[in-house]
Amino acid sequence: MIETLLQAIMEQLDQPKKDLEHNLRALLMETVTKMDLVSKDELDRQKIALDNANERLIELQNQIKSLEALIQQK
Structure with a gap:
């Protein structure tokens, strides 16, 4: 009988602990959503795209320099 009572009390x-944990998780998820964060995978994809764009920009700048040098030679 005492064990049953203790079990019921526990x-x-x-x-309340489970309710508090559930509410805190919901609040945390809402806050993170409002912060408009991106995943690490998305950040990595964007970094790769930016690196590729920078490489292409350097190539185009070098092409412009070559064409300018050609024009100056004429």
Whole structure:
């Protein structure tokens, strides 16, 4: 009988903890969503795209320099 009573008390104490944890998780998820964060994978993809664009920009700048040098030679 005492064990049953203790079990019931422990279950009653455990429920507010679960409710608090659930509410805190929901609040945290809402806050993260409002922060408009991106995943690491998306950040990595954007970094690769930026690196590729920078490489292409350097190539085009070198092409312009070559064409300018050709024009000056004429």
